[in-house]
Amino acid sequence: MKIVFFGTPQFAVTTLNKLIESPDIEVVAVVTQPDKIRGRGYKVLPSAVKKIALEHNLPIWQPSRIKKDRETLDKLNAIQADAFVVVAYGQILSTEILSMPKLGCINVHGSLLPKYRGAAPIQWSIVNGDRITGITTMLMDRGMDTGDMLLRAETEINLLDNALDLAITLSSQGADLLLETLFKLEQQEITPIAQDDSLATYARLIDKADFAIDWSKNALEIHNQVRGFFPNCAAKLEDKKLKIMATVPITETTIEDLPEEYQPIQQQYLELLQLKGEPGEVIKNIKNFGALVQTGSGLLLLTQVQLAGKRPQSGWDFVNGMRIKPGTKIDSISF
Numbered sequence: 001m002k003i004v005f006f007g008t009p010q011f012a013v014t015t016l017n018k019l020i021e022s023p024d025i026e027v028v029a030v031v032t033q034p035d036k037i038r039g040r041g042y043k044v045l046p047s048a049v050k051k052i053a054l055e056h057n058l059p060i061w062q063p064s065r066i067k068k069d070r071e072t073l074d075k076l077n078a079i080q081a082d083a084f085v086v087v088a089y090g091q092i093l094s095t096e097i098l099s100m101p102k103l104g105c106i107n108v109h110g111s112l113l114p115k116y117r118g119a120a121p122i123q124w125s126i127v128n129g130d131r132i133t134g135i136t137t138m139l140m141d142r143g144m145d146t147g148d149m150l151l152r153a154e155t156e157i158n159l160l161d162n163a164l165d166l167a168i169t170l171s172s173q174g175a176d177l178l179l180e181t182l183f184k185l186e187q188q189e190i191t192p193i194a195q196d197d198s199l200a201t202y203a204r205l206i207d208k209a210d211f212a213i214d215w216s217k218n219a220l221e222i223h224n225q226v227r228g229f230f231p232n233c234a235a236k237l238e239d240k241k242l243k244i245m246a247t248v249p250i251t252e253t254t255i256e257d258l259p260e261e262y263q264p265i266q267q268q269y270l271e272l273l274q275l276k277g278e279p280g281e282v283i284k285n286i287k288n289f290g291a292l293v294q295t296g297s298g299l300l301l302l303t304q305v306q307l308a309g310k311r312p313q314s315g316w317d318f319v320n321g322m323r324i325k326p327g328t329k330i331d332s333i334s335f
Helices: 010-019 047-053 070-079 121-127 163-186 219-228 260-267 267-274 317-323
Strands: 002-008 025-031 037-039 043-045 083-087 105-109 132-139 148-154 234-237 240-250 280-286 290-294 299-307
Touching: 002 010, 010 083, 010 163, 010 219, 010 240, 025 047, 025 070, 083 163, 121 132, 121 163, 121 219, 132 163, 148 163, 148 219, 219 240, 219 299, 234 267, 234 317, 240 260, 260 267, 290 317
Parallel strands: 002 025, 002 083, 083 105
Antiparallel strands: 037 043, 105 132, 132 148, 234 240, 240 299, 280 290, 290 299
């Protein structure tokens, strides 16, 4: 089966590798976004997908606007591919492109469609507190993730999973589901199913303002924000930006769901419930874990942070290094 792969970020790499490894598939070309300035060194670097394509000596095309790039369009058409596989490519495909491959353009999307159509399904599923998400393969059309569904697979979101953890899980799941989808499509063993538009929700692009922590929200809301937008959420300590990178919500609804390593906290839960403070106030330092902060409702344990100009550190190292005491106020920040 002749495949052209469209993708850009790390999330797409697992699927590309699976295709390359499959003896029944030939990846004839890779389409990815143009090289961009990345990282603190401000160097022009290739996408994660391009790096893999280079390692395997695959033809690489990087049009800045694929719908308008006649040279790329002609090359895509000339290949006469069986399918175009699209995983987080980052550009909208035209009707001309969608009609080229025999089996169609197949997208691997990081949600259970029609829920979370759009650019950031993994992040918003966590921010919204979902416990189940998954992967959907679909036939692409001109809409934003509106095409007919092919196969779906579910996965659980654990209480302490962040967006990176979930992306790794879903990228592996998506790669396997994509291979199954391709082979079943070729054998005409899949009946595409139209999405119910009335059930659709949208995972909008993430904005910098989404990273600002509001301590008046409840502990679980803030925890979901921190892990959903990992590693970018922040507050302020003594006029310095403090990234909040990992937390544990200490609430009635979450205390029983904590992993075994938090058993010492579970054992003192009733005692912790008696502590009160203002939202954003450190009310206790828990040995070997970190600072416990009062929120609008419930307590939030800071287990990994990064103060401006410093490296990420555990919550307990932060408490000791900054000599954080009960009564210390961690303020909200504006972006």
